[in-house]
Amino acid sequence: MHRAYQTPGGSIRDIKLCLLGDAGVGKSCLVHRFVSDAFNASSPPTIGAAFMTKMMLVGDQAFKFNIWDTAGQERFKSLAPLYYRDAAAAILVYDITSDSSFHALKTWIKELTRYGPPDILIAIAGNKCDKADQREVQEEEAEEFASSVEAVFVETSARTNKNVHWLFEELSRRLPQEQAESLTGNRTLVRPKQAEEHPKRSCCSEK
């Protein structure tokens, strides 16, 4: 039997998400904070990509994030398309204390629009915002850039846990219903019993 995640809506939505950005901006730390609520300042660089999953309830909808945390090192860059190819969402991460990591986002956006799925939802996270005294990237500048590419924007800190959950919640809220379905390629699953009890209004339920 599946472990029952009882949600009033009765369905779980699968979201493939990938993290992209320069080496050392804190992609893995963000994921770790989100998935296991832990922080390790000296985590080793990721090889290729790491995979993790996390369930989250937003309103009455359950989401299962399949997270691919890609390596930031230049040498792994050629593999990135494997991970964002059919992703529903991407989080582009930069480090607010590194101007160059912010400028690298432009290349990532270009790549995503060229090779990524057409409707991929993009979020931009300015990480390490606990280090405001070393700031090189102004929040307004980043926000402006984000809105120019229609991306969700927030400054985060994996160290202090600032805005980490908000980021994922916001992503799931922005994910159009039909998109979630078409991108995961299949229908969502309804627990049969609940489906009988509450006839669903939306079109995403089975049976």
Add this chain to the structure above:
Amino acid sequence: MADCDDDEMFLDSGFDGPVLPWDRFRRWVTCFCVVTFDIELGQALELVYPAHIELTDREKTNICYLAFPDSNSGCMGDTQFHFRIRCSPRSCQKSHLVKRYEDEVPLAYRSDPAHFYGFAYFRQVKDPSIQRGYFQKSVVLISRLPYVNLFTEAVQLIAPSYFENGELSLETVCHDIDQWPYPEAGHTLQLPLMGNVMQVRVPSRGDKPGAVSSPDHPLVAHIVPQMPSPKVIPTLRDPDIFRCLQSVLPHIHLLWELALTNEPIVVMAPSPTICSETVQALASLISPLHYCSDYRPFFTIHDTEFKEYTTRTQAPPGVILGVTNPFFAKTLQHWPHMVRIGEMSNLGIYTKYKQLLAKDKLIFRRLSKGNHPKRPPEVQNAILRRHMLELTQSFMIPLERYVASLMPLQRSISPWKRPPRLKPFDADEFLTTLEHSGPQLTSRLKGNWVALYRKFFKSANFEGWLRHRKQEIRQKLELLHLEALGKADVSFWIQDKQEVEMVDLFLQIKEKMACSESFYPPISFEVKQQLKGHLLSIIRTLPEDLQFVLKNS
């Protein structure tokens, strides 16, 4: 391979202790090999990844030749197939830990200490920049696990990425695989690989044979309920026998008899893909019985066992060979059974074998009804699988029942005596039981069942099955004996005993307990506590110097 010793030594730390890098990887995969065609050298091993894995020259040679289609039968583009080779004898006893993991896994799903399975992805495309005008390369996944369906799927993701991105892909892939959970019986696992997630279930001996695989254990902590997004691989290794054997379907019962009795079979096919699938299908026809003899999904004239298997000085060995090179038609002319399959001339089965059981016509009618309206192929396969499974079970149930009757009566087990022995298997005695409890109880097939049993008794499958059953029963007897010993009144028994007898009992209990560590199912906590209690009460009655010696023994 960095010799199994230290290979397995590392594993020991994996069960309860911390997981070290490569621990999980090597439970699934041994290594990746990249084989290229060098104009000077011929097939050449370009790369082994991870680099610390050592293969013997013999293994390397075999992998190199088997990584490419044998006769260059114009396999343009991408070709996928698999093979099985002997690995060199090295001290390859499975560690205690791997055994413990695999105890609960059915025989056919355990790692194979004597063989490697190779899953090849071969690409041959025009490339004017290369001297020969062709790019010819193969990526091969090497594993001791016969998980054909899983690894075929995996290589299909890995190889194209390797051709595009080079070694980096393999580094990433190995890292992904090193994150896979251990293949534990009864668990549904999600296996991330290069942006994809594959979902598999490792079967358990507790499963009902033929039951549809569905998760029956809670998923591992960080894994959440399955959703459509991961690619579900319904079985790790069972091939689609309906698709693979469709062209010889009317003879499926004949093939079953041949596979059951380990007759030498050669499969000739136009491509290594068809050839390896067909051999796999034949070996799996007798499931849930484990095919105990050798089988080679793809075999070439370069194989190191070529001479051994093709010699005319001895009767052909009871193995299944899959070949594509037409040369074998001559070399293996003396083999009694040949299956020609795929798009080639003279299709069919060439044999003088007289089928002992009649065909079951009902199954053909059921399957052909499925053609109008079109029934999904997986349903056709499931119907055929179930039919073959029931046939094998009808054949095996009388044997299972008979072997169970060889077990001594429970009341003959005394805590103070050695556990009683299993009675020997007596073929004639067994055959006399057929009259009232033979396969006719569960199968409507008519024919000479007795002759089929007699043939089966001479086969490797029978030998393997019986050895396995005997071992299980012996263990069961040991277990019952330990239970009896646990319940026995030891303090009363030792009252009138000599010191030497008490010491003997002490040592015996200790040894038995150590021995029982590897039992499946394990001895209960209760019995363990009882036995520990006995050890204590014996030791208390002994003089202090002896106590000291025994405690430190």
